[in-house]
Amino acid sequence: MSATAAIEVRGLRREFRVRQGIFAAPKRVIAVDDVSFSVPPGSVLGVVGESGCGKSTLARLILGLLPPTAGEVLVDGQRLAQMDRRARARLIQPVFQDPFASLNPKRRVRDIVAMPLIAQGSIGRAEVERRVGEALERVGLSSDQGARFPAQLSGGQRQRVAIARALVLRPRIVVCDEPTSALDVSVQAQILNLLAELRRDLGLTYLFISHNLAVVEHIASEVAVMYLGRIVERAESERLFAAPRHPYTRALLASVLTPEPGLGVPDVGLGDVMPDPANIPPGCRFHPRCPVAVAQCSAESPRPATDAAGLVECHLARHAA
Amino acid sequence: MSALLEIRDLRVTIGSTAAVRGASLSLDKGETHCLVGESGCGKSITALSVMGLLPRGAVRETTALRFAGEEIGHYGERQMERLRGDRMAMIFQEPMTSLNPAYTVGSQMTEVLRRHRGTPRAQAVDRAAELLARVGITAPGLRLGQFPHQLSGGLRQRVMIAMALMCDPELLIADEPTTALDVTVQAQILRLLAGLQKDLGLGILLITHDLGIVARVADRVSVMYAGEVVESAPTATLFAAPQHPYTRGLLSCVPVPGKVKRDEPLGSIPGVVPRIRPGFTGCGFRDRCAEATPACAGTIPRRDLGSGHEMLCVLDPGRDGKAAA
Ligand SMILES: Nc1ncnc2c1ncn2[C@@H]1O[C@H](COP(=O)(O)OP(=O)(O)OP(=O)(O)O)[C@@H](O)[C@H]1O
Ligand SMILES: Nc1ncnc2c1ncn2[C@@H]1O[C@H](COP(=O)(O)OP(=O)(O)OP(=O)(O)O)[C@@H](O)[C@H]1O
Ligand code: SF4
Ligand SMILES: [Mg+2]
Ligand SMILES: [Mg+2]
Numbered sequence: 001m002s003a004t005a006a007i008e009v010r011g012l013r014r015e016f017r018v019r020q021g022i023f024a025a026p027k028r029v030i031a032v033d034d035v036s037f038s039v040p041p042g043s044v045l046g047v048v049g050e051s052g053c054g055k056s057t058l059a060r061l062i063l064g065l066l067p068p069t070a071g072e073v074l075v076d077g078q079r080l081a082q083m084d085r086r087a088r089a090r091l092i093q094p095v096f097q098d099p100f101a102s103l104n105p106k107r108r109v110r111d112i113v114a115m116p117l118i119a120q121g122s123i124g125r126a127e128v129e130r131r132v133g134e135a136l137e138r139v140g141l142s143s144d145q146g147a148r149f150p151a152q153l154s155g156g157q158r159q160r161v162a163i164a165r166a167l168v169l170r171p172r173i174v175v176c177d178e179p180t181s182a183l184d185v186s187v188q189a190q191i192l193n194l195l196a197e198l199r200r201d202l203g204l205t206y207l208f209i210s211h212n213l214a215v216v217e218h219i220a221s222e223v224a225v226m227y228l229g230r231i232v233e234r235a236e237s238e239r240l241f242a243a244p245r246h247p248y249t250r251a252l253l254a255s256v257l258t259p260e261p262g263l264g265v266p267d268v269g270l271g272d273v274m275p276d277p278a279n280i281p282p283g284c285r286f287h288p289r290c291p292v293a294v295a296q297c298s299a300e301s302p303r304p305a306t307d308a309a310g311l312v313e314c315h316l317a318r319h320a321a
Numbered sequence: 322m323s324a325l326l327e328i329r330d331l332r333v334t335i336g337s338t339a340a341v342r343g344a345s346l347s348l349d350k351g352e353t354h355c356l357v358g359e360s361g362c363g364k365s366i367t368a369l370s371v372m373g374l375l376p377r378g379a380v381r382e383t384t385a386l387r388f389a390g391e392e393i394g395h396y397g398e399r400q401m402e403r404l405r406g407d408r409m410a411m412i413f414q415e416p417m418t419s420l421n422p423a424y425t426v427g428s429q430m431t432e433v434l435r436r437h438r439g440t441p442r443a444q445a446v447d448r449a450a451e452l453l454a455r456v457g458i459t460a461p462g463l464r465l466g467q468f469p470h471q472l473s474g475g476l477r478q479r480v481m482i483a484m485a486l487m488c489d490p491e492l493l494i495a496d497e498p499t500t501a502l503d504v505t506v507q508a509q510i511l512r513l514l515a516g517l518q519k520d521l522g523l524g525i526l527l528i529t530h531d532l533g534i535v536a537r538v539a540d541r542v543s544v545m546y547a548g549e550v551v552e553s554a555p556t557a558t559l560f561a562a563p564q565h566p567y568t569r570g571l572l573s574c575v576p577v578p579g580k581v582k583r584d585e586p587l588g589s590i591p592g593v594v595p596r597i598r599p600g601f602t603g604c605g606f607r608d609r610c611a612e613a614t615p616a617c618a619g620t621i622p623r624r625d626l627g628s629g630h631e632m633l634c635v636l637d638p639g640r641d642g643k644a645a646a
Contacts, residue, residue, distance in 0.1 A: 187587035218578075252505060
């Protein structure tokens with residue numbers, strides 16, 4: 001590999017202990033299970049998968065908000081675990097789904113955006129003010145809006161505040177966890193356009209998590225599909241959407257209802273068994289729902305196979321084109 | 322044949338919000354009519370008006386509210402209660418609001434039938450099990466004995482659908498029935514609804530903000546904005562030849578694979594949905610509309626474009642060569 005990867009994760013794993021009832025013994029949930037990948041600088045890796053498959057846990061591990069049970073994260077070639085918090089903040093920043101929950105309601109917008117700068121401890125007041133003004137302008141907020149409180153803004157404006165706060169330290173990498181899922185489509189489009197423009201102008205790298213495949217297809221250059229903690233397929237965006245290799249990816253894509261009248265609702269062929277992260281099935285973890293499973297699938301875990309077209313983890317897809 | 326449901330000029334005011342401002346729509350037997358629009362535009366309030374379940378303090382007025390040919394606008398609570406869950410049923414936006422956490426799925430499902438029809442318990446249980454199987458639940462017996470919190474979101478939503486069907490309703494109102502679900506489960510549930518409708522001849526009023534769902538399941542679409550139905554048309558027409566500036570804007574915002582290239586900007590509508598106060602006049606979209614003229618602050622004409630296509634706008638349909646189909 002030539003350039004240093006913006007994000008590299010190696011053998012990343014994170015477990016949680018959860019109780020499913022007051023008297024039940026705690027169970028082990030493997031939210032992220034031995035995941036490895038790297039994201040080249042300037043690209044956008046989209047992460048898709050159903051609720052509970054481990055997307056947010058992966059994001060929090062990469063942001064250093066959660067320690068891994070095993071494995072490591074490298075950001076811009078440096079080990080996250082060994083990085084000072086302030087240095088980390090200058091390199092990688094988050095944008096989360098619910099801007100309301102992630103913004104302090106008692107602070108004015110400009111103070112919220114200034115926080116990361118102040119936390120650095122070494123930036124003078126005039127410089128803080130200048131950079132806050134610059135960040136607000138960058139995301140399309142007026143200085144008048146900078147003087148307001150989050151409750152006085154719309155959902156889309158609040159997400160702009162979260163983006164301004166993420167950009168104010170001029171990071172290289174932004175981890176977006178469902179950044180538009182709480183927004184109306186007309187506002188979602190405004191935010192997606194803003195994120196795309198910022199990436200182009202500032203040369204940012206994104207890890208972009210969404211359960212909306214059309215959104216991911218629109219913004220991501222590469223896509224990773226997660227299922228019960230593992231990446232079961234990863235490929236360049238065009239390739240993945242044109243020729244999905246994993247049966248789960250195929251089912252996901254089949255479920256996308258594009259606004260094309262007359263096509264009806266497809267049969268995704270998954271049955272009613274739901275995945276349970278506390279009870280990961282033996283063999284291929286997708287086999288109880290897989291429409292093409294063979295005997296081998298319930299007995300043996302498939303290994304990830306990597307080739308020019310990307311990565312796929314399925315007994316049947318290994319040799320496919 | 323008269324419509325199964327006909328709403329004419331519905332107005333609902335809640336405190337200082339004009340939640341619905343003269344919405345009209347009609348639904349035939351066996352038809353799926355989608356009500357689409359962004360958050361706060363009045364979709365749920367329209368549905369709750371039909372069910373007689375408006376929040377406390379809401380004031381409702383209509384010129385007509387007809388169900389199966391009968392005017393129900395003047396019905397009192399007792400009369401509405403007799404209709405609800407029986408001839409008209411609703412699946413609510415948040416399933417936990419209509420499932421009681423303290424009772425098993427089985428007792429909640431059978432209760433509906435016992436209350437409306439006085440059906441004996443054993444028979445009601447059979448019916449519940451049959452419907453659970455019908456909505457694709459593999460172990461109905463097991464599920465009947467479980468509590469709502471023991472079910473996944475997808476199963477809960479299936480239970481809601483089965484429960485709504487207990488009394489063989491003629492009208493089903495489904496308010497964002499799949500919004501909280503994964504796309505895979507969403508597709509399964511929508512397919513299920515379409516199948517049930519075909520078999521049972523249900524009229525479905527489906528509320529959603531998702532244009533993908535609309536395109537795939539609706540026979541007819543009404544687009545709501547700020548409490549008004551701004552455009553209504555057969556589904557194919559609406560997607561092929563949208564006329565209202567808001568409908569056009571909304572359609573351009575949705576990323577459609579193959580239509581907008583990666584990194585090319587999506588269409589977008591500037592600004593946000595306004596909160597409309599009672600007494601507001603003119604078009605509610607005019608502050609965000611690129612085609613607005615001074616006339617937009619006056620009375621907006623309802624234009625009949627033929628073949629069941631209508632819009633509420635001062636502009637000429639087919640103004641840019643895109644004639645109404
Ligand atoms: N702090 C925690 N304690 C216990 N379990 C957790 C914790 N965080 C996540 N989990 C579990 O780990 C699994 C993965 O959760 P995660 O939030 O990463 O999923 P996700 O893919 O982001 O889902 P969603 O699409 O719903 O946001 C789930 O089973 C979840 O319940
Ligand atoms: N209980 C209530 N009290 C006061 N105002 C209400 C109440 N319920 C709804 N409203 C207001 O009525 C208007 C229409 O709301 P409604 O719930 O019908 O929107 P909606 O189209 O269903 O939106 P969503 O997509 O978010 O569900 C909004 O302005 C809303 O704030
Ligand atoms: S009435 Fe005017 S403001 Fe409203 S949509 Fe039509 S052109 Fe735009
Ligand atoms: Mg998440
Ligand atoms: Mg609603």
